[in-house]
Amino acid sequence: MTLAMFRVMALQFLRDPVALVSTLVLPPLVFLVWATRAGTGGEATIRAAATVSTLFVMIAAMRGALSLIDERDSGVADRILAGGAGTGPVINGKFLFLLVQGVVLAGAVFAAAQLVHDLPVTRRIWLWLATATVVSACAAGLALALAGACRGRRRAVLLSGAAILLFALAGEGLAPRVLATPWSPMLRWAAPNAWASEAYVAILQRGAGPATVWVAWAVLAAIGLAGLAVAHAVARR
């Protein structure tokens, strides 16, 4: 049943040109424009790739998680739940798909980064893959929890947009200086994308191993699993 939902999500994704472009084409393009305009190299390039990939992973996860609301509104959820299956496999299947979607999206961005800016992604592929996986799991969990908790699509889109904007401002230090406070640097660690950036920079720039990045991995995985647990709890109501 979990795999069935994964397959349905994948089929729908492949039939949706907007989803395909915004997952596989747009993120690498945005990264290339950002990195080229800034004239960056080294750590700055890795941070640009990490920021762009993580924020797009969050956006893509939210778009996918909205299917929870669409299925509820269209009666598909009633049809599925009227059979023997419960809500658990539905949520797990969506989580699995969003996780894979996130890794593929991050892969597209970092592939562009390796090809154009010669980042050592393939040389550190397993550590990169582990980081991309926990980042995607984090985004998937948060998105499913938010979509599950919202009654309507409009509210979910509004709240997720606001959350991603806040994460971008706090986690990437993009907030205007006028909004800066003495505790702004601390606030950064409340944003999952800050942990993601640090993990990518550590493994690709400083050559760090699991002993260094495990805290970031643990934080991202914990957020993702907590989100997944909330999504399950909300769906069972």
Place this chain on the structure above:
Amino acid sequence: MNRRAIVNVWGAEYSLGPRKILRGVDLTLRPGEIYGLLGASGAGKSALVGAICGRLKLTGGEVAVDGRDPRNDPAARAVLGLVPRKIALYERLTVSENLRAFGWFAGVRGRALREAVDLALRLTGARDRQHLPVRRLSDDDRRRASIAAAILHRPRLLVLDEPAAGMDAGARETLDAVIRTLREAGMAVLIVTRDLDHAAGLADRVGVLRQGRKLLEGAPGTLVAQAFGEEMEVLVHLAEAPDAIAESLLSSEGLARAGKDAIVWSRFDAEAHAIAERLDRRLREAGLATRKIEVRPPSLRSLLRLVADWREAA
């Protein structure tokens, strides 16, 4: 054929805060039977179906599907297929992709799934549209695909929520044929509808809910025959709403309003034809314009109107 009841509802009660949605409803449905659950909006139909499908926890009474509690036992839910009010399919996927997906959800795999998809397409007449995305189908074809998606796991009970909503007469006939085919295959069919005529024409038995209570239950023809016997209905369709004098004339002939707008008046009587002729003459003499005066056999709709009048009078 196993005639043990597939659905048993005993004294179903459901309250939403202070509001009582269901007040002691009983229902039994056997394999190979089409049951029409009728009632106006807010009568409690959706709550009863929710309880049968295991989505809603009753505040009193019990529900058993195939002898098990549908809320707590997945095996009970596995014997039922639901056709929701909305089409409830993935719009971007083709009909056959949708059917495969809902087959997977129902736990059907491999060769059994291929055969189930083929059978469902054949039974519902949706085979020639199987490679089209659902969003490109006509309403009629979408409804067929929706039914096909509910029967892949060969349920013994099919629940259809307002299946004919928005359908024209032709499409409705096709739908009815599909439902009868499923009944002949031994399936019990529960149709939830507000459409009296549709239920009367299709169902073996109907149950009428009103304000959470079951008002009537039985075979449509039997119910009507028991209530009216030899009587026929005289219907007067006026050209415009009558004034006080015209109303008193109609009332003196024993006619009562058949609608809210006072344009249609009716009376049930064994001498309906004689009454119609006399009415025609008297209304002409009074200068009251009519569109038509007709005599017709009473229907389930007539019976419900009669019951509503009795209750109002009481």
